[in-house]
Amino acid sequence: MATKVRIGKISKNEEEYYFAFDMGKWRQVRIKDKVWHSLRSVKYIEGVLDEEDGTLIKRVYKRSGKVFSVDYFVKKGDSLVDLECRSASEFNHQQIEVCRYDDITIYKYGENYFEDKESLLRYLTLQIRRDIEGKLGSERITLEAKLKGETEKAYLAVINKKEVWIPKSISEYADGKITLPLWYVKNNKLADTKEFEIKVDSEVKKYEDELSKIIFEL
Numbered sequence: 001m002a003t004k005v006r007i008g009k010i011s012k013n014e015e016e017y018y019f020a021f022d023m024g025k026w027r028q029v030r031i032k033d034k035v036w037h038s039l040r041s042v043k044y045i046e047g048v049l050d051e052e053d054g055t056l057i058k059r060v061y062k063r064s065g066k067v068f069s070v071d072y073f074v075k076k077g078d079s080l081v082d083l084e085c086r087s088a089s090e091f092n093h094q095q096i097e098v099c100r101y102d103d104i105t106i107y108k109y110g111e112n113y114f115e116d117k118e119s120l121l122r123y124l125t126l127q128i129r130r131d132i133e134g135k136l137g138s139e140r141i142t143l144e145a146k147l148k149g150e151t152e153k154a155y156l157a158v159i160n161k162k163e164v165w166i167p168k169s170i171s172e173y174a175d176g177k178i179t180l181p182l183w184y185v186k187n188n189k190l191a192d193t194k195e196f197e198i199k200v201d202s203e204v205k206k207y208e209d210e211l212s213k214i215i216f217e218l
Contacts, residue, residue, distance in 0.1 A: 002078050005031060008044030015062035016044070020055050024103055029057065051075050056083070056101050070113050072099065072106060089214050091124060092131075098218055107218065117215050124211055125204065132203045136196065137183030143191055145178040159190045 005018045007028070019026040031047030051057070057073045057080060073080035085097035085108050097108040107114045114120040148163065149156040155166045155173055172179040186193040 003049040003075070003080055004046060005029065005049050006044050006046050007031070009042055010044050012041045013064050015065075017060045017062075018049070019058040019060070020051050021058070021102065021104060022055075026058060049075065049080075053077065056104065069111070072113060074101065088218050091211070091214055092127070096120075096214065096218065117218065121211060121215050125207075128207050128211075129200065129204050132200050133183065136199060136203070137181060137186065139182050140179050141182055141185055141191070142177050142179045143185070144176060145173065146176070147173060162188075162190060164188060164190065 006016050007018060008015065010016050018029040020029045030050040031045065032050040034045050034047040037044050037046060049057075053075055055075045057075055059071045059073065060067060061069045061071075072083040074083060083099045083101060083106065085099035085106075087095045088098040089096040091109070094110055099106040099108060099113075104115070107117065107120045109120060109123065112123065114123065143159050145155075146158040147155060148158060150168075153168055155168060155171060155178070157164060157166055157173070157178060159178070166178065166180065166184075170181055170184060180190070182193065182196055185191050186196060
């Protein structure tokens with residue numbers, strides 16, 4: 001059965017696009033037997049993939065306007081088969097794979113693909129930062145607060161001239177002071193968190209040499 005693809009807005013919140021790697025760059029795939037679908041917010045072309053066997057295909061799937069996933073396949077007959085990758089290293093208990101095909105090298109970490117080492121390095125560094133912020137952000141800090149009201153589930157307080165509703169599930173209020181997790185203070189800009197940022201940067205820096213070595217050896 002021929003491989004059919006959809007290109008465009010396939011539902012109210014979803015988009016799908018296909019690209020072929022040709023002469024060292026990506027271009028939109030060729031399709032035949034096209035059918036145009038248009039209904040309110042749904043607008044896409046459906047057709048049979050018209051590419052040679054062995055062509056590397058990239059599928060980009062968007063949800064609510066943002067890229068949700070990117071996948072790579074190789075056209076073989078009437079099928080799209082997953083791009084073959086080999087395990088090259090490991091980081092944070094997860095495999096880093098290298099996928100070489102024709103003139104392009106693609107890297108895979110978990111379910112995510114990257115078309116260059118720099119993108120992979122940025123992603124790994126961001127993951128580390130988020131993990132560290134999560135761990136350090138769970139630490140708690142006590143701030144001066146003026147209570148203006150409350151409900152069964154939240155306090156209405158003024159902290160450093162900023163009025164904010166604070167969930168009781170994450171806070172403790174007593175005698176003009178409220179204790180909160182650092183992540184909440186940072187996200188809502190309730191106090192200076194410069195020391196927290198410095199601490200996070202310091203922890204991330206400890207991974208730089210390990211990451212650089214891993215990326216270099218791929």
